[in-house]
Amino acid sequence: MTVNIMQLRFFIEVAKHQTISKAADQLFRTQSAVTRGILQLEQQLNVTLFERHHQGVLLSDAGRFILPRVQNGLAHLQNITLHLKHHGESSLYSTGQSEPFFLYNYQRLQIFFTLCLTKNMKSTAQLLGLTQPAISAAIKLLEQSFGVELFERTVQGLKPSLSCQLIQKQVQLCLNELKPLYDELLTFHGQLQGTVHIGALPLIRAEVLPHVMGQMTTEHPAIRFVTYESAYEILSAQLRVGDIDFIIGAIRPDQGSADFSQHLLFSEDMVIVMGRQHPLLNQAIEQIRLNDLLNYAWILPRAYSPARELIQKSFAQLGLKAPNPTIETGDQTLIRGLLQSSSLLAIVSYSQMRQEVDEGQLVQLPITLPNTHRQIGISYRKHAILSHAAQLFLDSLLNSSRTS
Structure with missing residues (x-):
């Protein structure tokens, strides 16, 4: 179920002024339109948002409960022009009306966001069950309202402009902020x-x-x-x-x-682990030295990751060249399987393989790697x-x- 964003805007303004008439003036709408929008929103959410009095309206407990989330969500849309200005993007909208009413339309936002993902008018139309002219008209309205070009047409498809990327982030934040609204109301009622x-x-x-x-x-x-x-x-x-x-x-x-x-x-610190069948374990584990390990193949975290950088610095501190890994991965299942079926060695964070070590599936070497402490x-x-x-x-x- 999708909520009507314009009705949510009505809800914020009525909550602010506590009268339908003042809210309607601020929203450039008739009192009847605002009243009807609030009633429809209450029906859709299955909740009473306002308590009606002869002098105006007051937020109900449920209304107060969801108001911060609704305000936070719509603020992302209202701040789009400020983001465009901050990044030096021209915007005709910035000299026009003071509020982006043209954005308070869920289908329009859905069209824009889907097109950002697909970069293709036809695919967007098929995904949303709309016609291509409807997609084109929605994007044209947004471009005219903002006074910016949203997409550049290239041989590879549509390329989002910088303005488009800035707007997309705020639209995502708005939609994600409003997504839990129904679950939150159920929580308010004890579910x-x-x-x-x-x-x-x-x-x-x-x-x-x-x-x-x-x-x-x-x-x-x-x-x-x-x-x-x-x-x-x-x-x-x-x-x-x-x-x-x-x-x-x-x-x-x-x-x-x-x-x-x-x-x-x-x-925790990083540790060296190996499989129980590793040939080095033919000797007492206490006799194994770090130099003994350098001729074997290694599994290490991915290059340029913080863990890999710690390993590089640790070996350098010991006056040794860090091993050149045969396999780079952080996948626990893959590391465990490789260690149990080969003579590979691995450097991992302690908790990553603690269960396997405790159960005897893998062996942790009593060799300390200095300065590999991780938060x-x-x-x-x-x-x-x-x-x-x-x-x-x-x-x-x-x-x-x-x-x-």
């Missing part, structure tokens, strides 16, 4: 549900994340989880536009930027309003890390 979107880096998948998710699905069966196992660069881009709620894993330097808040969960944490957007399901997950994760 806790929702979906938590988690970007999970390799270091967190082995222990902490499964424990917290498993506990929550038992205690709150209506909460769903979706995990994303991509490279950090992809996950951070998804987090910035609100496609995911969190990134969990090794903390990167830029995660302390103006965009993200972060919480430390635990810290493991959770990051999320500073100005996001977390859904109640996401907030509960965050609280559970932090509590779990304190007690472990």
